[in-house]
Amino acid sequence: MTIFLTSFLIRGSMQRRLVIQLSLIALLLSLVLFLIVRGVADRAAADTQDNILAASATSIADALYAEGGQVRLELPYSALSMLGTISEDRVFYRVVVDGETLTGYGDLPVNAAPNAAKQAEFSTFEYRGEPVRAVAVTRGVGSQSQRVLVRVVVAQTRLGLAQISSRITLWAVAIGIAFFFVATGLSLWAAHNALAPLNRVASAVTRRGPNDLRPVQAETPAELAPLVGALNSFIARLRTSLTRSEDFIAEAAHRVRTPLATVRTQAEVIHRGLHKSKNKTALREMIRAIDESSRSAGQLLDHAMVNFRADQFQAVNIDLRALAAETVDRLSPTAELKDIVITTDDQGGDFAFSGDPILLQNALRNILDNAIKYSPADSDITVSLFHQDGFHVISFADQGRGFEGVNLDNHLARFKRGSNVEDIVGSGLGLTIVDEVARAHSGRVSIKTNKGAGACVSLYLPLA
Amino acid sequence: MRFTLFAIGLSLLGSNFGGITASYAFEIEDQRLYQVTNPEQTLRVISTADIAAFAPLIQGFQVSYPRISVDYTVASSAEVMAAIYDEGARYDLVISSAMDLQTKLANDGFTQKYVSGETARLPNWAKWQDQLFAFTQEPAALVISDRAFEGLEIPANREQLIELLRANSNVFDGRIGTYDVRSSGLGYLFATQDSRNTDSFWRLTEVMGRLNTQLYCCSGAMIDDVYRGRLALAYNVLGSYAENRLAREKGITIVPMQDYVTVMMRTALVPKNAENPQIAARMIDFLLAPSTQAILAQTTGLPPIFTTTPEAEKALRPIRLGPGLLVFLDRLKRQAFIRNWENSIQQK
Numbered sequence: 001m002t003i004f005l006t007s008f009l010i011r012g013s014m015q016r017r018l019v020i021q022l023s024l025i026a027l028l029l030s031l032v033l034f035l036i037v038r039g040v041a042d043r044a045a046a047d048t049q050d051n052i053l054a055a056s057a058t059s060i061a062d063a064l065y066a067e068g069g070q071v072r073l074e075l076p077y078s079a080l081s082m083l084g085t086i087s088e089d090r091v092f093y094r095v096v097v098d099g100e101t102l103t104g105y106g107d108l109p110v111n112a113a114p115n116a117a118k119q120a121e122f123s124t125f126e127y128r129g130e131p132v133r134a135v136a137v138t139r140g141v142g143s144q145s146q147r148v149l150v151r152v153v154v155a156q157t158r159l160g161l162a163q164i165s166s167r168i169t170l171w172a173v174a175i176g177i178a179f180f181f182v183a184t185g186l187s188l189w190a191a192h193n194a195l196a197p198l199n200r201v202a203s204a205v206t207r208r209g210p211n212d213l214r215p216v217q218a219e220t221p222a223e224l225a226p227l228v229g230a231l232n233s234f235i236a237r238l239r240t241s242l243t244r245s246e247d248f249i250a251e252a253a254h255r256v257r258t259p260l261a262t263v264r265t266q267a268e269v270i271h272r273g274l275h276k277s278k279n280k281t282a283l284r285e286m287i288r289a290i291d292e293s294s295r296s297a298g299q300l301l302d303h304a305m306v307n308f309r310a311d312q313f314q315a316v317n318i319d320l321r322a323l324a325a326e327t328v329d330r331l332s333p334t335a336e337l338k339d340i341v342i343t344t345d346d347q348g349g350d351f352a353f354s355g356d357p358i359l360l361q362n363a364l365r366n367i368l369d370n371a372i373k374y375s376p377a378d379s380d381i382t383v384s385l386f387h388q389d390g391f392h393v394i395s396f397a398d399q400g401r402g403f404e405g406v407n408l409d410n411h412l413a414r415f416k417r418g419s420n421v422e423d424i425v426g427s428g429l430g431l432t433i434v435d436e437v438a439r440a441h442s443g444r445v446s447i448k449t450n451k452g453a454g455a456c457v458s459l460y461l462p463l464a
Numbered sequence: 465m466r467f468t469l470f471a472i473g474l475s476l477l478g479s480n481f482g483g484i485t486a487s488y489a490f491e492i493e494d495q496r497l498y499q500v501t502n503p504e505q506t507l508r509v510i511s512t513a514d515i516a517a518f519a520p521l522i523q524g525f526q527v528s529y530p531r532i533s534v535d536y537t538v539a540s541s542a543e544v545m546a547a548i549y550d551e552g553a554r555y556d557l558v559i560s561s562a563m564d565l566q567t568k569l570a571n572d573g574f575t576q577k578y579v580s581g582e583t584a585r586l587p588n589w590a591k592w593q594d595q596l597f598a599f600t601q602e603p604a605a606l607v608i609s610d611r612a613f614e615g616l617e618i619p620a621n622r623e624q625l626i627e628l629l630r631a632n633s634n635v636f637d638g639r640i641g642t643y644d645v646r647s648s649g650l651g652y653l654f655a656t657q658d659s660r661n662t663d664s665f666w667r668l669t670e671v672m673g674r675l676n677t678q679l680y681c682c683s684g685a686m687i688d689d690v691y692r693g694r695l696a697l698a699y700n701v702l703g704s705y706a707e708n709r710l711a712r713e714k715g716i717t718i719v720p721m722q723d724y725v726t727v728m729m730r731t732a733l734v735p736k737n738a739e740n741p742q743i744a745a746r747m748i749d750f751l752l753a754p755s756t757q758a759i760l761a762q763t764t765g766l767p768p769i770f771t772t773t774p775e776a777e778k779a780l781r782p783i784r785l786g787p788g789l790l791v792f793l794d795r796l797k798r799q800a801f802i803r804n805w806e807n808s809i810q811q812k
């Protein structure tokens with residue numbers, strides 16, 4: 001049981017742990033409160049009875065007088081009636097002179113040693129089948145020579161006290177329970193409040209995008225500052241590390257590309273000089289491999305550039321229509337090599353946009369480049385410009401092989417290529433670059449396989 | 465002293481008269497067994513109320529409980545006390561007008577507790593410790609003879625009564641009646657309460673003593689003598705008895721005292737040694753039941769505890785149940801009071 005409870009406390013949520021601990025404290029305090037209330041009230045009730053008993057005994061003692069050497073007593077009416085005012089308890093009394101009962105209940109016990117110095121002596125004992133509270137008062141009666149000590153004992157049962165006590169106990173229980181519930185409610189609220197900053201930080205971290213590596217700046221209490229500080233320093237280290245590896249890749253790509261160009265030129269020259277078709281084929285293979293490497297290096301550079309610019313995003317006003325036309329113009333020669341005709345379907349409207357022209361150009365070029373690459377010779381590519389649902393849309397539809405039987409999301413991931421493209425040079429970075437550019441502009445990329453043949457890649461950029 | 469009850473002519477000697485008293489020293493005045501045909505149990509009652517007053521209640525009780533015989537014994541309050549307190553006589557129910565003695569029985573542990581719906585309805589001043597239950601409240605009254613008071617002003621309070629007695633000693637000499645507090649428990653209770661309530665009590669007693677006041681054991685006898693003209697007035701008579709007689713016969717007046725009226729409550733209790741406490745409890749419930757209380761005054765002449773008396777009669781001063789009543793039962797206190805009283809009434 002204890003083990004279970006302990007493990008529950010340790011493994012459970014912080015809030016639950018806090019609430020359980022606070023509740024246990026509240027329970028303990030309720031118990032203490034109950035005991036205190038009952039103890040104090042019981043004491044007060046008992047004191048009240050003692051006081052009345054003492055008053056009664058004193059008034060009897062005051063009524064003692066000596067007459068002809070005899071102790072006499074006129075029992076005052078109030079001496080006993082006052083005991084009946086607060087409860088219906090039974091009352092007994094006894095007056096003893098020199099060990100002889102003057103009046104009252106002869107069998108009522110009287111303490112042996114009379115002590116005139118003491119005001120009143122209280123005791124509790126059993127009498128006639130019931131516990132009674134008794135008080136004894138000693139008084140000297142008579143002139144100097146015939147002075148005798150008279151002892152007055154007044155006793156009362158404790159039924160009224162028991163009733164008061166049970167009533168008080170009920171109240172104390174009610175107070176204790178009420179206190180427990182109030183305290184538990186407050187501790188629930190307090191636990192929730194105390195943990196709110198933690199939830200705030202957690203949700204601030206959860207909400208951010210996958211590339212958001214800015215430091216966390218949610219308002220945090222002093223207790224959470226070390227945690228947030230540690231988190232931020234971790235983020236900073238992560239960012240440095242990422243930047244370093246990107247830089248490294250870009251540097252490497254750059255260093256590789258230039259010598260590759262030289263190698264390719266030399267290979268071309270050699271290729272032209274060769275006559276054996278077997279050697280020619282081998283060299284063509286080599287050129288093709290060099291092309292692939294060169295292209296990959298280029299795209300890695302592009303990607304690094306896109307990342308850098310997206311981080312340092314600076315928007316200028318540009319015209320998407322002009323940008324699209326420029327891209328088509330630039331890639332038309334490549335298309336013509338494969339007898340591909342690029343047509344533009346402009347549905348009119350305003351294509352003014354605020355963004356980074358270099359990034360957008362890069363994205364458009366990548367889409368069109370892809371389209372040309374995967375299109376068969378002697379086919380059409382249609383570039384459409386239109387508006388839809390609050391977006392500028394620039395769409396490239398080709399008649400190529402499309403994106404067959406693969407998860408479309410995969411195409412947007414780095415170095416992931418479709419399953420049907422083994423024969424074509426590609427790095428798998430093209431659509432990733434497009435996607436990152438779209439995100440940097442709060443837009444998105446849509447990839448669809450056309451019903452007939454070919455694919456349609458669309459860039460969605462938000463209006464204003 | 466017993467002659468009163470016999471004089472009222474209600475003494476019906478029960479079949480087993482004397483059988484009970486054989487083993488006890490206390491004196492009884494009257495006894496009657498209310499036998500039913502197939503008795504299952506017998507309720508043994510000892511009471512200060514005479515049979516004539518109480519018989520309708522017993523008969524009513526036996527209508528509700530036809531298998532219970534009731535053995536009803538009448539004794540003076542002092543003898544009732546002696547029977548229960550000193551001799552341990554076994555009765556199921558004790559009914560007495562001596563509130564102080566009843567309180568002493570309860571206080572000293574001779575009674576048992578009983579709680580029911582009927583007892584719960586009783587106001588707090590009409591019960592004590594759930595052991596004493598009041599079922600009547602009977603004022604002490606001044607009863608005067610109409611004939612004797614012809615041409616005299618009727619006193620409205622005790623001061624006026626003292627004036628009247630002083631001024632007309634020729635009319636009242638030897639013609640005043642009151643309880644002999646030495647022999648009557650109820651008389652002692654009324655006198656002690658008077659001594660608490662007013663300072664004029666002792667002056668009144670002295671005046672009455674000088675006028676050769678006659679001392680009686682019982683209210684009935686005093687009322688009889690007022691009717692007969694032997695008494696001009698009787699002080700501290702049970703008002704309920706007087707009203708009963710007045711209902712049958714004119715000739716007396718019950719004077720409402722305006723300074724205060726002492727009210728005695730007749731109480732019932734179940735002794736600890738009762739053989740059939742559960743039947744006694746049924747009798748208590750019967751006495752307190754609304755149906756019984758509603759007709760109590762008509763059938764028995766005893767005013768019910770649940771009264772509809774308007775609050776206007778503020779002068780009513782009910783004797784409070786509680787330990788205060790024990791004070792005048794104190795040996796020394798009683799000695800002193802009796803001595804004072806004897807000195808005042810000048811009857812030794």
